[in-house]
Amino acid sequence: MALRRRLVRALVALALLLTVCAGVLALPAVALAAPVELPRITLDMGREDEPGKVVGALKLLLLLTILALAPTILITMSAFTRIIVVFFFLRQALGTQQTPPNTVLIGLALFLTFFIMKPALTEINDRALQPYLNDEIAQEEALDAAAGPIKAFMLRQTREADLATFYSISNTPKPKAAGDVPLHLAVPAFITSELKTAFQIGFLVYLPFLILDMVIASVLMSMGMMMLPPIIISLPFKIMLFVLMDGWSLLVGSLVKSFH
Numbered sequence: 001m002a003l004r005r006r007l008v009r010a011l012v013a014l015a016l017l018l019t020v021c022a023g024v025l026a027l028p029a030v031a032l033a034a035p036v037e038l039p040r041i042t043l044d045m046g047r048e049d050e051p052g053k054v055v056g057a058l059k060l061l062l063l064l065t066i067l068a069l070a071p072t073i074l075i076t077m078s079a080f081t082r083i084i085v086v087f088f089f090l091r092q093a094l095g096t097q098q099t100p101p102n103t104v105l106i107g108l109a110l111f112l113t114f115f116i117m118k119p120a121l122t123e124i125n126d127r128a129l130q131p132y133l134n135d136e137i138a139q140e141e142a143l144d145a146a147a148g149p150i151k152a153f154m155l156r157q158t159r160e161a162d163l164a165t166f167y168s169i170s171n172t173p174k175p176k177a178a179g180d181v182p183l184h185l186a187v188p189a190f191i192t193s194e195l196k197t198a199f200q201i202g203f204l205v206y207l208p209f210l211i212l213d214m215v216i217a218s219v220l221m222s223m224g225m226m227m228l229p230p231i232i233i234s235l236p237f238k239i240m241l242f243v244l245m246d247g248w249s250l251l252v253g254s255l256v257k258s259f260h
Contacts, residue, residue, distance in 0.1 A: 076191055077150055079116040079157075082198040083109040083255055089202030090251065093209040094238050095231050112252065116259050120149040147183060154190040155181060156260060157197075163189040197258070205251070209238050 075081060087105045091097075114121075124146045132142035155163075166185045167174055175181050216234040220226070241247075 074113070076187060077154060078113050079194075079259055080109055080113040081191060081194045082201075082258070083112050085195065085198035086201050086205065086251070086255060089198075090205050093206040094242065095209075095235050096239070108252075112256065116256060117153070120153045123149040148179075151179075151181065151183060151186055154186050158186065158190045158193045159196070162192045162196075165189070165192075201255070201258070208241075212238055212241065 084106065087109060091100065091105070127148070128137075128142045128145035131137045131145075132139065137145070163181070163185070164174075166189050170185065172182075172185065213231070213234050216237065220233065
């Protein structure tokens, strides 16, 4: 009986499918062959008699490119890298999976970055942005003036060994002063130093929670509860320890003070 019902259902489905196909084939040929209007996109590379307009277009293109790369510039040339790496180490050490969520951690790291970078941003505004907007300096001078505070901030956080490594790789003569260090060498050296510092801070953050996990695991083993995952028991204790010691204030304060 079950086999017969399945055959009947299959025949009914096949009949419905054939009916739909026949209806589609019976549509008027005009309806099927109706033209579909698509937008037309053209790229015109004409000639321009005034060079100033071409230069303005190129400057606009360069500005749009910089805006597209703004998140990368923010991450690689500011305090954001160290802060976000330490925050992810903390979440891994607590074992809370996706709590706090990435949006919260990135937002907190972003505002801490603005707080730490405020002196450099103020200097850029006073020395580069405002004079350029008031037509007191040219665009090239504004870019050089804006690069100075950022480069000074990066060099304060960069280890001499990391900077010497990139000078050795590029076979570039060592500069006589810190201001002579080019950006294409200062940026990768700064990122390398920031990652090393972030991993050192992350290790110090991870260590007490690791010890607590080991203690909980030893207690469970001694009680014969080998089938119970230690992280289930240690998670509330780690959260309680972090809250009682006011961990967020200590961590944020230490991160801010680590930028000398």
